Amino acid sequence: MSKSLTPTQPLTPELLQQIKREAKILKRNSQKALRHKACLSIVARRYGFESWKNCFEAFKNAFKSWRDHGKDRCAAASADESKSYYFVQLHDFFERSFFSHWVGWADDGYELRVPSQINPAWFIRVFRETRKETLYMIETKEDYKRWTLFWHGSALVECDLMLSEVPTFLSPEPSYSRPRLK
Incomplete structure (x- = not known):
């Protein structure tokens, strides 16, 4: 039986975002040797949680009333014609995909793609x-915090909001799911 750990900081959306950010950096620095879920668990232990699963459950319980506020409104809202949007999908373990277009080739032969409005x-x-x-x-x-922390799924995110929350969003990324140049 493992000993129960106590979080070292108060449970806030900013702490959860920090854990996610550090896990992403750890995954990037591990040269993809570690899965994202393993990186999340490693970082969660640094912050006093037993595992990523326990960390996420603690946050879900702490934010139950906050979590669903506005969910139905966002799921039924229509687009503001005067604004631009990015289509973004947030998958399990905070992996993100988006509608994108080609901008060039990476040195290793994969397509470089950036998000499209x-x-x-x-x-x-x-x-x-x-x-x-x-x-x-x-x-x-x-709404962005609630969506990234709890709702997940497909969303149209207002462009300026997306760029303010994820400043590197428009950085070209290799598309490993597409065939490589030979």
């Missing part, structure tokens, strides 16, 4: 009407 009306129609799936409209920092 999209037509929100088309995505809303496809996700909500055709596929009957949830598509969140994220336009405030509070």
